[in-house]
Each structure stands twice: as structure tokens, then as C-alpha cells.
Amino acid sequence: TQSTRPQRLLGAVQQNATRGDPRSVVKTIDQFCKHKEWAMNVGDEKGCILDSVVSELNPATVLELGTYCGYSTVRIASLLPPHARLITLEFNPHFAAVARQIIAWAGLQDKVLLVEGASGDWIPKMKEQFGVKTFDLVFLDHWKDRYLPDTKLMEECGLLRKGSVLLADNVVCPGTPDYLQYVRNSPRYNSQYFRSHLEYTKAEDGLEKSVFLG
Ligand SMILES: O=C(NC/C=C/[C@H]1O[C@@H](n2cnc3c(NCCO)ncnc32)[C@H](O)[C@@H]1O)c1cc(-c2ccc(F)cc2)cc(O)c1O
Numbered sequence: 388t389q390s391t392r393p394q395r396l397l398g399a400v401q402q403n404a405t406r407g408d409p410r411s412v413v414k415t416i417d418q419f420c421k422h423k424e425w426a427m428n429v430g431d432e433k434g435c436i437l438d439s440v441v442s443e444l445n446p447a448t449v450l451e452l453g454t455y456c457g458y459s460t461v462r463i464a465s466l467l468p469p470h471a472r473l474i475t476l477e478f479n480p481h482f483a484a485v486a487r488q489i490i491a492w493a494g495l496q497d498k499v500l501l502v503e504g505a506s507g508d509w510i511p512k513m514k515e516q517f518g519v520k521t522f523d524l525v526f527l528d529h530w531k532d533r534y535l536p537d538t539k540l541m542e543e544c545g546l547l548r549k550g551s552v553l554l555a556d557n558v559v560c561p562g563t564p565d566y567l568q569y570v571r572n573s574p575r576y577n578s579q580y581f582r583s584h585l586e587y588t589k590a591e592d593g594l595e596k597s598v599f600l601g
């Protein structure tokens with residue numbers, strides 16, 4: 388049977404990355420995507436911006452929307468303090484299965500809770516199911532037309548507090564126009580654009596960092 392791109396990416400990690408070493412897992416995936424097959428990971432250039440936001444925040448509770456193969460999950464989790472937790476939502480069972488193995492290869496399974504299912508279903512259950520009060524950081528990287536509805540849902544569910552940070556990938560390419568318009572014009576957010584490039588290419592893309600003002 389034909390393998391899938393996520394399976395080939397997992398194979399590259401298992402053959403080339405050092406078990407328990409998140410940096411080598413990240414480097415292996417970036418090498419694979421640069422030299423073998425492009426994949427929609429946040430990548431190394433935008434990844435450094437992600438790293439700096441995480442390091443500066445030192446968050447205790449992080450939510451990621453759209454795990455895919457777990458590349459950004461590994462980047463974020465590798466920077467979290469010991470008792471911090473990252474909940475990542477992925478509704479494609481095949482991608483979730485690959486991501487679990489990549490997260491485990493990096494040795495980060497104790498910091499990461501990968502929940503299989505749709506954000507729209509799970510965001511309203513975060514408090515009762517996982518004892519989450521509010522998220523310090525949310526990384527949005529799932530279907531681009533779901534950034535805005537899920538942000539409004541998080542607001543309605545009381546999952547954001549004064550100072551919570553939303554960090555959104557792909558606000559230029561593929562683009563998230565309705566989300567950008569909302570966070571940049573709403574009095575409830577302080578929004579900032581970090582210009583970069585689409586992963587592994589020269590095309591423009593960037594991350595939008597939006598602080599919830601309560
Ligand atoms: O489309 C992109 N990302 C989507 C990610 C989807 C992943 O997230 C999962 N997912 C989606 N919606 C939900 C959901 N909730 C919503 C549905 O209920 N709940 C849970 N999981 C969800 C999917 O199963 C995937 O694993 C993208 C494209 C380019 C790109 C740029 C230029 C090009 F030419 C081509 C491509 C670059 C990027 O960085 C990109 O992130």
C-alpha cells in the first residue's frame with residue numbers, strides 16, 4: 388500500500404532524529420521538508436518567532452488548534468516549564484496517530500495532551516474535561532476559515548483572560564482575512580503582525596500575535 392506524506396515524514400524522524408531530543412526532531416522535519424517533500428509545518432523561520440513568543444510568555448497552559456504531524460507541538464512543548472501543559476486538537480485520526488509518534492519520539496508525551504476531535508466540539512468541554520481555567524497561549528494553525536469562529540467560541544466559553552495571547556499562523560498565505568479584520572479592529576485585542584515567509588519558500592507569510600484585553 389502507498390505510504391502517505393505524514394507517514395514518510397514520521398519515517399524520516401525515526402531514521403534520523405535522536406530519541407528524546409526535540410531539537411533533532413524539529414531539524415529532521417525541516418530537512419525533510421526542504422529537500423524531500425514540502426509539508427504544512429510552521430517551519431523553521433516562523434518557528435523561531437513562535438519560540439520567542441513562547442519563551443517570553445513562559446505559559447502554564449497552551450492550546451494548539453490543528454496538530455497535523457506535531458511539528459509545532461514539539462517546538463512549543465520543548466520550551467515549556469516542567470508542570471506546564473499543552474493541549475493540541477486534531478480531528479484527522481491518521482494525522483493524530485502520526486503526531487503521537489513524533490511527539491513520543493521527542494520525549495514530550497508527558498507535557499502534551501493530544502485530543503482527537505474537532506475544535507468546535509472540544510473547546511466548550513475544556514473546563515469540565517481537562518480542568519482548564521483559561522489558556523495563557525493559543526496557537527491557531529488549523530483550517531483558516533475556522534480561526535474566527537473558534538476565537539469567538541473561546542471568548543464565549545471564558546477560556547481567555549486579560550493577557551491571554553493568540554498566535555495565528557498563515558495570516559497572509561493562505562490568509563485568514565476575516566480573523567485578521569476581527570483581531571485588528573476589536574477593542575478587546577492588541578494585535579501585532581510578525582512578517583516572515585511561508586514555510587520552506589520565499590513567499591510572504593507571517594504570524595499575528597493578539598493579546599486579549601479582557
Ligand atoms: O491549510 C493549512 N493548514 C490547515 C491545517 C489543518 C490541520 O488541522 C486539522 N484540523 C483542521 N480543522 C480542525 C478542527 N476544527 C475545524 C473543523 O471542524 N479541529 C481539529 N483539527 C482540525 C487538520 O486535520 C490538519 O491536520 C495550511 C496551508 C498552507 C499552504 C500554504 C500555501 C500553499 F500553496 C499550500 C498550503 C500552509 C500552512 O502553514 C497551513 O497551516
Ligand SMILES: [Mg+2]
Nearest residue numbers: 429528556557
Ligand atoms: Mg500553518
